[in-house]
Amino acid sequence: MSKVTLKEISKILGLSTSTVSKALKDYSDINAETKLRVQELANRLNYTPNAFAQSLRSHETKIIGILVPDLVHHFFSSIINGVIQEAEKYGYLVIVLQSHESYEDEIKQLKLLVDKNIDGIMLSLSDKTVKYDHIINVIKEGMPVVLFDKITHLIDCPKVIIDDRKAAFSATEHLIKIGCKTIAHITGPLKPKTTIDRYMGYKTALETYDIPFDKSLIYTSENLSFDDGYNLTGKMMAEHPNIDGIFAFIDPVAIGVLKGLREQNIKVPKQVSVIGFSNWFMSRTTTPSLTTIDQPGGEIGKNAFKLLLKSLNQKREGEVLTSEIVEIPTRIVIRKSTKVIPFETSIPI
Amino acid sequence: MSKVTLKEISKILGLSTSTVSKALKDYSDINAETKLRVQELANRLNYTPNAFAQSLRSHETKIIGILVPDLVHHFFSSIINGVIQEAEKYGYLVIVLQSHESYEDEIKQLKLLVDKNIDGIMLSLSDKTVKYDHIINVIKEGMPVVLFDKITHLIDCPKVIIDDRKAAFSATEHLIKIGCKTIAHITGPLKPKTTIDRYMGYKTALETYDIPFDKSLIYTSENLSFDDGYNLTGKMMAEHPNIDGIFAFIDPVAIGVLKGLREQNIKVPKQVSVIGFSNWFMSRTTTPSLTTIDQPGGEIGKNAFKLLLKSLNQKREGEVLTSEIVEIPTRIVIRKSTKVIPFETSIPI
DNA sequence: AAACAGACCGAAAACGTTTTCGGTAAATGT
DNA sequence: ACATTTACCGAAAACGTTTTCGGTCTGTTT
Numbered sequence: 001m002s003k004v005t006l007k008e009i010s011k012i013l014g015l016s017t018s019t020v021s022k023a024l025k026d027y028s029d030i031n032a033e034t035k036l037r038v039q040e041l042a043n044r045l046n047y048t049p050n051a052f053a054q055s056l057r058s059h060e061t062k063i064i065g066i067l068v069p070d071l072v073h074h075f076f077s078s079i080i081n082g083v084i085q086e087a088e089k090y091g092y093l094v095i096v097l098q099s100h101e102s103y104e105d106e107i108k109q110l111k112l113l114v115d116k117n118i119d120g121i122m123l124s125l126s127d128k129t130v131k132y133d134h135i136i137n138v139i140k141e142g143m144p145v146v147l148f149d150k151i152t153h154l155i156d157c158p159k160v161i162i163d164d165r166k167a168a169f170s171a172t173e174h175l176i177k178i179g180c181k182t183i184a185h186i187t188g189p190l191k192p193k194t195t196i197d198r199y200m201g202y203k204t205a206l207e208t209y210d211i212p213f214d215k216s217l218i219y220t221s222e223n224l225s226f227d228d229g230y231n232l233t234g235k236m237m238a239e240h241p242n243i244d245g246i247f248a249f250i251d252p253v254a255i256g257v258l259k260g261l262r263e264q265n266i267k268v269p270k271q272v273s274v275i276g277f278s279n280w281f282m283s284r285t286t287t288p289s290l291t292t293i294d295q296p297g298g299e300i301g302k303n304a305f306k307l308l309l310k311s312l313n314q315k316r317e318g319e320v321l322t323s324e325i326v327e328i329p330t331r332i333v334i335r336k337s338t339k340v341i342p343f344e345t346s347i348p349i
Numbered sequence: 350m351s352k353v354t355l356k357e358i359s360k361i362l363g364l365s366t367s368t369v370s371k372a373l374k375d376y377s378d379i380n381a382e383t384k385l386r387v388q389e390l391a392n393r394l395n396y397t398p399n400a401f402a403q404s405l406r407s408h409e410t411k412i413i414g415i416l417v418p419d420l421v422h423h424f425f426s427s428i429i430n431g432v433i434q435e436a437e438k439y440g441y442l443v444i445v446l447q448s449h450e451s452y453e454d455e456i457k458q459l460k461l462l463v464d465k466n467i468d469g470i471m472l473s474l475s476d477k478t479v480k481y482d483h484i485i486n487v488i489k490e491g492m493p494v495v496l497f498d499k500i501t502h503l504i505d506c507p508k509v510i511i512d513d514r515k516a517a518f519s520a521t522e523h524l525i526k527i528g529c530k531t532i533a534h535i536t537g538p539l540k541p542k543t544t545i546d547r548y549m550g551y552k553t554a555l556e557t558y559d560i561p562f563d564k565s566l567i568y569t570s571e572n573l574s575f576d577d578g579y580n581l582t583g584k585m586m587a588e589h590p591n592i593d594g595i596f597a598f599i600d601p602v603a604i605g606v607l608k609g610l611r612e613q614n615i616k617v618p619k620q621v622s623v624i625g626f627s628n629w630f631m632s633r634t635t636t637p638s639l640t641t642i643d644q645p646g647g648e649i650g651k652n653a654f655k656l657l658l659k660s661l662n663q664k665r666e667g668e669v670l671t672s673e674i675v676e677i678p679t680r681i682v683i684r685k686s687t688k689v690i691p692f693e694t695s696i697p698i
Numbered sequence: 699a700a701a702c703a704g705a706c707c708g709a710a711a712a713c714g715t716t717t718t719c720g721g722t723a724a725a726t727g728t
Numbered sequence: 729a730c731a732t733t734t735a736c737c738g739a740a741a742a743c744g745t746t747t748t749c750g751g752t753c754t755g756t757t758t
Contacts, residue, residue: 003490005714016738021716031736051466052410053714056401056743063412063444063465071433077426084420084447093465095412096445098433116412116442117400226634255634262636282631285575285604287611354744365708370746380706402744405713 004045013037055117064308065095065113067106067123069150074281075297076124079148082301083122090309092119099126107134120144120308125152127191144311144321148304150192158307159325160300164194167293167330168201169208171247171275174291174332176209178339180245180273184217184236186257187249188224198249198277216240221253229256237264244272251276251283251292258286258337273338288336299328353394362386404466413657414444414462416455416472418499423630424646425473428497431650432471439658441468448475456483469493469657474501476541493660493670497653499541507656508674509649513543516642516679517550518557520596520624523640523681525558527688529594529622533566533585535606536598537573547598547626565589570602578605586613593621600625600632600641607635607686622687637685648677 006017013020015038023030023038024047055061066083068076084094095118099106106126113121121143123135132155139145139157148160175183185202188195199218206213219236221228229248233256236243248254254276261268268274268288276283276292283290303326311321355366362369364387372379372387373396404410415432417425433443444467448455455475460483462470470492472484481504488494488506497509524532534551537544548567555562568585570577578597582605585592597603603625610617617623617637625632625641632639652675660670 006716007714017715018717018739019737021714022737025716027717029736034736048464050405050714051464052401052405053743054716056399056405056714056745057716059743061401065442072423072426072430074421074423077421080445081421081447084445093414093444093446093461095442096429096433097442098430112442115397115400252634259634259636280631282629282634285601285608285631285635287608287636355746356744366745367709367747368707370744371707374746376747378706383706399744402713403746405715405744406746408713 003050004042004047005050006047009038009041009045009047013041059117061116061118062091063093063095063116063118064120064122064305065097065116065118067097067099067109067113067121069099069101069124069126071096071098075149075278075295078297079124079301079304082298083305084301085298086302086305092305101126101128103128103130110134110138114138114141114143120146120312122146122148122304122308124148125150125192127189142315144308144315146304146308146311148300150194152193156323157321158311158323160304160307160328161325162295162300162328162330164197165201165204167295167332168198168247168249168277169205170201170330170332171277171293172202172205173209174334174338175245175247175273175275176205176211178273181211182217182240182242183211183245183247184219184240184243185247185249186219186221186229186232186253188221195249202247217243221249224250224253226252226256226259229253229258230260231256233257233260233264237261237266246272246274248274248276251278251280251290254290254292254337255280255283255286258288258290268337269339275338279333284335286337291335291338292333294331294333296328296330303328352399353391353396354399355396358387358390358394358396362390408466410465410467411440412442412444412465412467413469413471413654414446414465414467416446416448416458416462416470418448418450418473418475420445420447424498424627424644427646428473428650428653431647432654433650434647435651435654441654450475450477452477452479459483459487463487463490463492469495469661471495471497471653471657473497474499474541476538479540491664493657493664495653495657495660497649499543501542505672506670507660507672509653509656509677510674511644511649511677511679513546514550514553516644516681517547517596517598517626518554519550519679519681520626520642521551521554522558523683523687524594524596524622524624525554525560527622530560531566531589531591532560532594532596533568533589533592534596534598535568535570535578535581535602537570544598551596566592570598573599573602575601575605575608578602578607579609580605582606582609582613586610586615595621595623597623597625600627600629600639603639603641603686604632604635607637607639617686618688624687628682633684635686640684640687641682643680643682645677645679652677 006020010017010020020038023035024042066080071077080096087094097109099109103126106129132152135155146158151159151161187199190196203213219232246257248257254274257274261272266272276290279292279294283292307324314321355369359366359369369387372384373391415429419425429445436443446458448458452475455478481501484504495507500508500510536548539545552562568581595606597606603623606623607617610621615621625639628641628643632641656673663670
């Protein structure tokens with residue numbers, strides 16, 4: 001029932017707790033035979049050290065926290081998956097929290113983690129967060145923090161990102177290379193840096209290929225939803241019947257567009273090519289299947305944990321924490337919603 | 350930098366740590382003025398009690414663990430979401446672990462949680478798990494455990510389930526009511542109870558409506574995947590050209606079927622009605638959108654935490670832990686992949 | 699004036715571990 | 729025979745909190 005302690009083992013064996021502790025940790029100043037006796041009894045009694053007591057002494061929990069805007073998302077859940085997998089290798093457990101895209105919640109949840117004295121924190125900013133004192137303070141107190149995906153360069157700490165701008169450039173470039181002349185872009189609320197970067201990537205690609213930028217070809221999805229994409233399609237095609245390429249900043253919107261176009265009897269990709277962003281699970285199940293940009297969530301998670309681990313070690317050694325930035329490469333996944341481009345199928349970017 | 354402790358506060362104020370501790374907890378034997386002085390200083394110094402020390406004394410962590418087969422799943426992530434939300438209300442944090450459908454991993458991860466002395470565990474069995482000693486032992490040691498979704502009645506503890514059999518019955522019944530005569534069922538590897546129950550629900554519905562059961566109408570998807578559904582479609586329609594209804598035991602398979610049927614130019618729902626199970630996010634984005642059974646993951650998670658909390662309280666009070674079973678209702682979501690049934694749109698089951 | 703009741707505070711033990719610093723006994727060296 | 733090393737073990741402090749049990753003052757009652 002109740003857990004075995006060092007004291008009990010020591011009492012049974014007529015030893016001191018110090019000796020028992022040292023025997024279990026294979027100290028050199030303990031007789032080999034004593035060690036054996038202790039270890040054998042500990043095994044028989046199923047002894048496991050009390051984690052609280054250890055933490056109290058060592059100031060380490062072997063627990064880290066991850067705070068994401070929203071867990072129920074393929075992208076974030078695969079990041080968490082990557083973190084958990086990597087953390088497991090080093091004996092760390094992971095507490096998961098959500099900010100629900102709320103600044104106040106982000107502050108609250110962060111405090112919860114800090115108060116639990118966990119070893120480190122990984123977080124992706126909420127879209128509403130525009131002040132960063134709560135995070136900067138936590139770092140100042142000596143807590144290792146790693147930012148990923150939704151980041152800001154106003155916080156000095158290790159970060160894992162994908163280059164949304166570069167990826168959006170590639171997406172747009174792909175549409176250009178298959179011959180699209182009038183390319184619309186569906187963007188979102190211009191708060192998160194990622195959304196802005198995708199917009200910029202689109203613009204840069206047009207410039208690079210000498211296609212005039214037309215602001216009226218920019219549409220905005222407020223809810224990042226399937227329905228938004230579906231509803232915007234009518235408006236887009238009415239205002240610009242000559243659109244032959246659409247780059248949506250996130251897959252569900254692109255899938256909504258696909259459905260909208262089909263209902264208007266506009267052939268994809270013959271008449272209009274559509275490309276999304278994120279490679280959601282369902283994007284390969286649509287008809288036609290969706291060309292999109294793959295963001296490897298698992299890789300982001302793994303690398304974020306690796307950076308955190310590095311900070312943890314630096315802290316233990318009393319070194320100053322570095323602020324490395326790791327960029328995870330994305331790639332374009334070409335499926336059936338875009339016209340074929342000869343001699344190429346998948347371009348790493 | 351380093352955290353403030355009771356001792357430091359007491360030193361500054363010329364009090365003992367006991368007095369400071371009691372002042373902060375509003376004990377009645379402390380002078381009101383002293384309390385104020387202490388509380389004010391504690392606030393100014395940003396004092397927060399050391400969680401390790403508290404846990405060491407109280408034997409409580411205010412942390413619980415949840416072990417799921419696979420986090421990157423809409424169903425499981427929404428369960429976890431429900432758990433986290435509910436746990437937050439009571440000041441609990443949640444450690445998330447995965448068994449990856451492996452029996453060995455399940456054992457390993459469970460041990461990790463137990464060794465961390467967390468307060469309680471919620472788990473959904475891996476498909477491979479057929480022995481339950483590792484869990485029963487944990488319960489015997491006094492750890493509160495709640496099972497959800499993938500459960501077994503061989504473990505005596507609180508559980509949260511949906512009635513897969515009843516839900517599958519409704520799904521099949523719906524096909525029957527809209528006039529389907531030859532109804533195929535795609536099932537999976539018959540290990541998890543949920544899969545078996547869905548199979549049984551299908552059979553029971555046929556019996557109830559006097560439709561002869563034909564074993565050759567049962568097909569098996571090994572990987573629960575979109576591709577499986579897609580690939581099985583040809584075989585099904587070749588062997589049984591008169592099929593007019595298909596009940597797939599999980600949405601991605603059903604969506605694969607949808608695509609397969611379209612490629613064979615078989616009209617859905619005119620010629621064949623298709624129903625899935627689980628209401629995955631994408632099932633409403635397909636063409637035609639998929640009729641399916643909704644499993645409310647959030648509700649399952651919330652209720653599982655509530656049961657765990659009850660166990661936690663019972664343990665604290667020294668009472669014997671009860672083994673309540675909560676059944677979460679599912680409902681059929683009727684979309685466009687099944688023919689319409691007059692005078693009914695949504696049947697709660 | 700003796701006895702008593704509050705009011706207020708502190709000493710100390712406990713939770714279980716780890717690690718430093720001695721200490722004892724035997725073994726080795728001169 | 730004495731000094732010194734080696735091998736082994738234990739005492740004790742420390743991590744930070746909580747709570748029991750007294751203890752010392754006042755001030756009040758007979």
